Amino acid sequence: xxxxxxxxxxxxxxxxxxxxxxxxxxxxxxxxxxxxxxxxxxxxxxxxxxxxxxxxxxxxxxxxxxxxxxxxxxxxxxxxxxxxxxxxxxxxxxxxxxxxxxxxxxxxxxxxxxxxxxxxxxxxxxxxxxxxxxxxxxxxxxxxxxxxxxxxxxxxxxxxxxxxxxxxxxxxxxxxxxxxxxxxxxxxxxxxxxxxxxxxxxxxxxxxxxxxxxxxxxxxxxxxxxxxxxxxxxxxxxxxxxxxxxxxxxxxxxxxxxxxxxxxxxxxxxxxxxxxxxxxxxxxxxxxxxxxxxxxxxxxxxxxxxxxxxxxxxxxxxxxxxxxxxxxxxxxxxxxxxxxxxxxxxxxxxxxxxxxxxxxxxxxxxxxxxxxxxxxxxxxxxxxxxxxxxxxxxxxxxxxxxxxxxxxxxxxxx
Amino acid sequence: xxxxxxxxxxxxxxxxxxxxxxxxxxxxxxxxxxxxxxxxxxxxxxxxxxxxxxxxxxxxxxxxxxxxxxxxxxxxxxxxxxxxxxxxxxxxxxxxxxxxxxxxxxxxxxxxxxxxxxxxxxxxxxxxxxxxxxxxxxxxxxxxxxxxxxxxxxxxxxxxxxxxxxxxxxxxxxxxxxxxxxxxxxxxxxxxxxxxxxxxxxxxxxxxxxxxxxxxxxxxxxxxxxxxxxxxxxxxxxxxxxxxxxxxxxxxxxxxxxxxxxxxxxxxxxxxxxxxxxxxxxxxxxxxxxxxxxxxxxxxxxxxxxxxxxxxxxxxxxxxxxxxxxxxxxxxxxxxxxxxxxxxxxxxxxxxxxxxxxxxxxxxxxxxxxxxxxxxxxxxxxxxxxxxxxxxxxxxxxxxxxxxxxxxxxxxxx
Numbered sequence: 072x073x074x075x076x077x078x079x080x081x082x083x084x085x086x087x088x089x090x091x092x093x094x095x096x097x098x099x100x101x102x103x104x105x106x107x108x109x110x111x112x113x114x115x116x117x118x119x120x121x122x123x124x125x126x127x128x129x130x131x132x133x134x135x136x137x138x139x140x141x142x143x144x145x146x147x148x149x150x151x152x153x154x155x156x157x158x159x160x161x162x163x164x165x166x167x168x169x170x171x172x173x174x175x176x177x178x179x180x181x182x183x184x185x186x187x188x189x190x191x192x193x194x195x196x197x198x199x200x201x202x203x204x205x206x207x208x209x210x211x212x213x214x215x216x217x218x219x220x221x222x223x224x225x226x227x228x229x230x231x232x233x234x235x236x237x238x239x240x241x242x243x244x245x246x247x248x249x250x251x252x253x254x255x256x257x258x259x260x261x262x263x264x265x266x267x268x269x270x271x272x273x274x275x276x277x278x279x280x281x282x283x284x285x286x287x288x289x290x291x292x293x294x295x296x297x298x299x300x301x302x303x304x305x306x307x308x309x310x311x312x313x314x315x316x317x318x319x320x321x322x323x324x325x326x327x328x329x330x331x332x333x334x335x336x337x338x339x340x341x342x343x344x345x346x347x348x349x350x351x352x353x354x355x356x357x358x359x360x361x362x363x364x365x366x367x368x369x370x371x372x373x374x375x376x377x378x379x380x381x382x383x384x385x386x387x388x389x390x391x392x393x394x395x396x397x398x399x400x401x402x403x404x405x406x407x408x409x410x411x412x413x414x415x416x417x418x419x420x421x422x423x424x425x426x427x428x429x430x431x432x433x434x435x436x437x438x439x440x441x442x443x444x445x446x447x448x449x450x451x452x453x454x455x456x457x458x459x460x461x462x463x464x465x466x467x468x469x470x471x472x473x474x475x476x477x478x479x480x481x482x483x484x485x
Numbered sequence: 486x487x488x489x490x491x492x493x494x495x496x497x498x499x500x501x502x503x504x505x506x507x508x509x510x511x512x513x514x515x516x517x518x519x520x521x522x523x524x525x526x527x528x529x530x531x532x533x534x535x536x537x538x539x540x541x542x543x544x545x546x547x548x549x550x551x552x553x554x555x556x557x558x559x560x561x562x563x564x565x566x567x568x569x570x571x572x573x574x575x576x577x578x579x580x581x582x583x584x585x586x587x588x589x590x591x592x593x594x595x596x597x598x599x600x601x602x603x604x605x606x607x608x609x610x611x612x613x614x615x616x617x618x619x620x621x622x623x624x625x626x627x628x629x630x631x632x633x634x635x636x637x638x639x640x641x642x643x644x645x646x647x648x649x650x651x652x653x654x655x656x657x658x659x660x661x662x663x664x665x666x667x668x669x670x671x672x673x674x675x676x677x678x679x680x681x682x683x684x685x686x687x688x689x690x691x692x693x694x695x696x697x698x699x700x701x702x703x704x705x706x707x708x709x710x711x712x713x714x715x716x717x718x719x720x721x722x723x724x725x726x727x728x729x730x731x732x733x734x735x736x737x738x739x740x741x742x743x744x745x746x747x748x749x750x751x752x753x754x755x756x757x758x759x760x761x762x763x764x765x766x767x768x769x770x771x772x773x774x775x776x777x778x779x780x781x782x783x784x785x786x787x788x789x790x791x792x793x794x795x796x797x798x799x800x801x802x803x804x805x806x807x808x809x810x811x812x813x814x815x816x817x818x819x820x821x822x823x824x825x826x827x828x829x830x831x832x833x834x835x836x837x838x839x840x841x842x843x844x845x846x847x848x849x850x851x852x853x854x855x856x857x858x859x860x861x862x863x864x865x866x867x868x869x870x871x872x873x874x875x876x877x878x879x880x881x882x883x884x885x886x887x888x889x890x891x892x893x894x895x896x897x898x899x
Contacts, residue, residue: 269874403501431890459597480848
C-alpha cells in the first residue's frame with residue numbers, strides 16, 4: 072500500500088465527517104483558519120523564505136519568484152479571501168427543485184459535496200489556502216499537490232490550516248498535501264480512481280495537457296485562453312479601442328487576456344491606426360496579416376502559429392476579415408473556447424455571435440477580462456473550466472458540488 | 486489520417502449546423518425518423534435476422550438473443566420512444582438564470598449542446614435509435630459504437646435515420662456509426678480527444694471498467710448497481726416485504742434491482758420468515774449471514790464476495806445489523822452508489838439515512854426500481870450515471886447539455 076492510497080483513504084473518511092457538518096460549524100473552522108494564519112505567520116514566512124532562497128539559487132526568473140513570494144500583506148489578502156468564502160451561501164443540502172411524479176413519489180434534487188477533490192498546481196501559495204477553503208466550504212476534502220518550488224510554504228500553510236481544523240473537531244486529513252513532488256507520485260495521483268472524485272489541474276498549458284493525457288480520474292480542464300475581440304463593421308471605434316487595450320494590457324499574463332483582434336475590413340482603415348496609437352504607451356508588439364499591415368506603422372507579419380498562440384505577453388495578433396462568418400470561422404479554428412468578444416451596434420450581428428460562437432463566455436461590447444468567479448458573483452473561483460462537462464467558465468462553490476436524488480415514498484413499488 | 490479522425494471532423498461540422506437549428510426543425514426531423522423506420526422496416530428486420538443467425542451459430546445464450554431481436558412490435562416501441570422525445574421540452578437556448586453584476590453587466594447562464602457525444606454499448610439495438618434521438622433533440626451530434634453482434638441491425642437503423650436527416654437539411658454525419666468493431670478502433674475512439682466532448686459507456690461492468698481505464702476523453706460512468714434495502718427496527722413489515730420482492734423480482738437483470746437486504750436484528754425474527762415465504766414463488770436464492778440464517782429455512786452462507794456482487798439474478802444476500810450506523814457502514818463499503826433504500830416509520834432515522842448515505846438516489850419507503858429517467862419525468866434516459874461529475878442518476882436531455890455565459894455590456898472594461 073502506497074502513501075497516496077493512505078492519503079486517499081484518510082481523505083474519504085474526513086470527507087464523510089465534513090459532508091454532514093453544519094454551515095455554522097464549517098464557518099467557525101474557516102474563521103479559525105484565518106486566526107491560525109496569524110498565529111503561524113512567522114513560521115509561514117520563514118518557510119517561504121526557504122523556498123525563495125532555493126528558487127534564487129536555481130536561477131528562477133524574477134516574475135516567477137514574485138509569484139512564489141509571501142509577505143505579511145499577501146497573507147492578509149489570503150485571509151480576506153477566506154472571509155469572502157465564509158460570507159458565501161453554503162450550497163450543500165439545498166434542493167435545486169422538488170417535484171411529485173405520477174407514482175406520487177416526492178423527488179428532490181439535492182446539492183451534495185463531490186467528496187474528495189484533488190488539485191495539481193504550480194507555484195502560487197495563495198492557491199493552497201484558496202482551493203482548500205473553497206473545497207472545505209462546499210463540503211469536500213482536498214488533496215493538494217503543489218509545485219516543488221513552493222513545498223516549504225505549502226507545508227507551513229497546510230499545517231496552519233490543519234491545526235485550526237483539529238481545534239474545531241474536523242479531521243486533520245480534511246486538507247492534505249502531497250509532500251513528494253516527484254513525477255511518479257503525480258502520475259499515481261492522477262490515477263487514484265478509488266479515492267478522487269475529481270482532479271483539477273491549475274497552471275500552464277503543459278501541466279494541463281499532461282493531466283488530460285495521464286489521468287484516469289475524472290478531471291476538469293482549466294485555464295488556457297486564446298481569446299479574441301471581433302471588431303465589427305458597425306462597432307463604435309472608441310469602445311473597441313478601450314476594450315482591446317483593457318483586454319491586452321491590464322494583465323497580459325492571465326487566461327482571460329486578449330491575444331488576437333479580428334477587424335472587419337470596412338472599419339480597418341479607421342480603427343487600426345487609432346488602436347496602434349492607443350497601444351503604443353503599453354509597448355504592445357503587433358503581429359498582423361497583410362491587409363491589416365497597410366494601416367499599421369510598426370506591425371510584424373503574423374504567422375499561422377501566432378494566431379494559435381496564447382502569448383500571455385504584450386503581443387497582439389491582428390486579423391482582417393470581410394464578414395462576421397469569416398470572423399467566426401477564425402475563432403472556431405483557433406479559440407480555446409474560453410472568452411470571446413464582439414464589438415458591434417448591430418442587434419442581429421450580436422445575436423448571431425452569441426448563438427454561434429462556442430466558448431465558456433461570450434461578450435457583447437465588454438472586456439473579456441470580466442471572466443472571473445468574483446466578477447460573476449461566485450465569491451471566488453477554483454479555476455476557469457474550458458471543458459463542457461460538469462462545469463464551464465469560472466467554478467465557484469456550486470461547481471464543487473454534485474447532486475443526489477432524494478425520493479420520499481409511502482410504500483410504492485413498480 | 487485514420488477513419489475515426491474523419492468521423493470526428495464530420496461530426497464536429499454536423500454538430501455546428503445542429504446547434505443552431507430551431508426546435509421545430511429538430512422535431513420535424515425526428516418525425517421523419519419515425520416515418521423512415523416504417524419505410525425501411527423490411528431492410529431493418531432482414532439485417533437483424535442476419536445478426537440473429539450469426540448469434541445462434543456462435544451459441545449466444547437465449548436471453549442475449551432476445552435482447553438482440555427486433556420485431557415489428559419492438560420497432561413500434563422504438564418509434565413511440567422517439568415520439569416521447571419529440572414531446573420533451575428542448576433545453577437549448579434557455580437561460581438557467583440571468584443576473585446583473587456590480588459592473589452593470591447582464592450575465593446569463595445559457596443551455597448549449599455538449600457538441601459531439603460518443604456512445605459505446607452492447608447488443609440492444611433500441612439503444613441505437615434512443616441514444617441518437619436524445620442526442621439529436623439536445624443539439625448533439627453522435628458517434629455510435631455498438632456491439633459487433635448487432636452490427637447489421639445498427640447499420641440498417643442508422644441508414645434509416647440518416648436518410649430522414651438528409652431529407653430535412655441536416656447533415657447525414659449528425660448520426661454516425663463506427664462499423665469497425667475491433668478493440669483497437671474502440672481504444673482509438675476512447676482517445677479521440679480532439680473531437681469527442683463526452684463518451685458514455687452503456688453496458689456491463691467489464692465494458693465500463695475498460696472505458697474508465699482506457700479513455701482520455703471526458704466520460705460519464707453509468708450503470709452498475711449494487712443496491713440495498715435497509716429494513717429498520719421501526720419498519721412496517723408488509724411494506725418492507727413488498728419493496729424487497731419488487732426490487733429483487735420484478736426485473737432482476739437491471740441496475741436498479743436490489744442485491745442485498747440489510748435487516749435490523751430487532752425485526753429479523755418477525756421479518757425474515759415472512760420475506761422468505763414471499764420470495765419462494767419467485768425462486769429467489771438467499772445467501773445470509775449467520776444471524777439471519779437462524780430465521781431462514783433454505784438460506785446458504787453469504788460470503789464477503791456475495792455482498793460485493795451485483796447478481797443481476799434471482800439471488801438475494803441478507804445481512805443483519807444491530808444499528809442504523811452498522812447498516813450505513815455496510816452500504817458505504819459495498820454500494821456502487823446507484824440506489825439505496827430505507828424502510829422505516831422513524832423520522833430521525835429516515836433523515837439520517839438520506840443525509841449520510843452517498844448514492845445517486847436515496848429512497849425512504851419506496852422501491853429502488855423507480856430510478857429511471859421516464860419515472861423521474863425526464864421522458865427517457867441515455868443512461869444512469871454513478872459518478873458525481875456532470876450528471877448523477879438518470880440522464881435525460883438536460884444532462885446532455887452544457888452551459889455558456891452570455892454577457893451583455895455597454896463598453897465595460899476592468
